[in-house]
Amino acid sequence: MGLPWYRVHTVVLNDPGRLLSVHIMHTALVAGWAGSMALYELAVFDPSDPVLDPMWRQGMFVIPFMTRLGITNSWGGWSITGGTITNPGIWSYEGVAGAHIVFSGLCFLAAIWHWVYWDLEIFCDERTGKPSLDLPKIFGIHLFLSGVACFGFGAFHVTGLYGPGIWVSDPYGLTGRVQSVNPAWGVEGFDPFVPGGIASHHIAAGTLGILAGLFHLSVRPPQRLYKGLRMGNIETVLSSSIAAVFFAAFVVAGTMWYGSATTPIELFGPTRYQWDQGYFQQEIYRRVGAGLAENQSLSEAWSKIPEKLAFYDYIGNNPAKGGLFRAGSMDNGDGIAVGWLGHPIFRDKEGRELFVRRMPTFFETFPVVLVDGDGIVRADVPFRRAESKYSVE
Known part of the structure; x- marks a missing residue:
């Protein structure tokens, strides 16, 4: 019987070795794309003017993420903050891209190996001799390892204890640089624009993940709960994993659109x-x-x-x-900006200083409307002269 396209993952339903293989291959594809995209962006990126032609104006996607995590130098001899350097070190933009590609190749080979050698004793139940997956224990392992990674990132990388820190800037995106961040354990840690919350939240979430992982490794679920939540069903694993990824993506989409400490203006605009x-x-x-x-x-x-x-x-x-x-x-x-000519000052015949009304976001076109300090319209340049009431013409 043929399977519809949305059920093809059932091919590895009762095949633990090949289930592992496709997971490794997925990781290989993600890492390979990241490394390849980084090399492409580095090939087209112009680092000469970080003020008027920053990375976000050039449509860069992965370079801002690398920079946010502490990468600022290139083997090409330039720095993202401007100027030239002589010793960029191993972990430059190119070094990170190359590491992703090498990791992708190793995962690709590992995926092929596990696809060919799928029938391993480690995947067999000792009682029946048939392939089986202890999904609650696997969940505990994943939770523990992800908790360790989460805790390590917050406690070592972000704080600068064993790592570069992260990109931190002022509220107006003028003084950004990579620096260590101290965890914020007070109420200020819940402010999305406080970098210290990144460190403290990763430490707290990592600690919780480690404890929860150890719990699931040492405690077996009762049969009623096991059956009620369908813990033995690989479809349950897939659906709950997608739900977790959706939650993370939803949070990131919100911080990207509304802004936060994780989306510095210098990097993302x-x-x-x-x-x-x-x-x-x-x-x-x-x-x-x-x-x-x-x-x-x-x-x-x-x-x-x-x-x-x-x-x-x-x-x-x-x-x-x-x-x-x-x-x-x-x-x-709209091209590359080359400089700021200055600020024009408008005044009416009474000597009042006039300001140009800001164009609303959802207007494709908008007339030039000049208002005074009280918000009263004093002059305008409309689309049609017949509509001009206060025209500066």
Whole structure:
């Protein structure tokens, strides 16, 4: 009897050796893709201007993730923070990509070996001599090992105890760099924008996973619970695993779209809400106001605005702009920025300073509307002259 496409995994239903083989092959494919994609991105990436042509403007995908974990140097002699280096070390961007490809090849060979030598004694039940899987024990092993990895990442890698730390920046994405992070064990650890929560949550979750793994390794489930949750069914394992992956993907999708400490602005770019709320614009005006309070001229105050901060407050960097079906990098859409010309000041005949009304995210086009400090419209440049009420023409 033929199987429908969505049930083909039943081929390895009662075959523990080949079930292991396809899992290893899946890991090989994931690692191979990651390494290959990293090499491709490195081939097309231009590191010359990290301020006006950062990785997120160039449409990079895996380079930001490597950088977030502490990789900043290339065997090509450049650093992601700008400038040149002489000794990038083994764990450069190319080193990480190569390690993934080598790991992928080893997993590929291991998968073939386990597919050929599937009938191993270790997979047979001592009582019956037939292949069987002790799924509750396998669950305990997986939980224990993932707990160790989770704990190790938080306690050693993120904290810098045995590792580089992670990419940490200020709220406006201006001073980002790789540094060690101390765990945040107070209520501040639940703030998604506090890097210390990354360390503490991994340590706590890893500890819980280790304890839960040891529990499932040493305690057998009662028969009623075993049958009620269908613990002996490989379909249950598959469905519950997909549910766990969905939960992780759901959390990551939320942090990517709304922003968090795990998605630094320098690596992944600003969010649409930072444009909608005038997040960077408010900081720019605050700095200008502080400069004027120090008796600087208006021109001097504006000249001290960091080019990176001004560039963030550009509508082309709003990830929700450019159309629903925009493909490719932002550079392909509106080119590469070469510099900031400055800030134009508009005034009406009464001498009031006017500000350009920010274009809402979901508008494809929008008229130029100039408002005063109280939000009152004082001038506009509409699409059709007949509609002009306060036109600057």
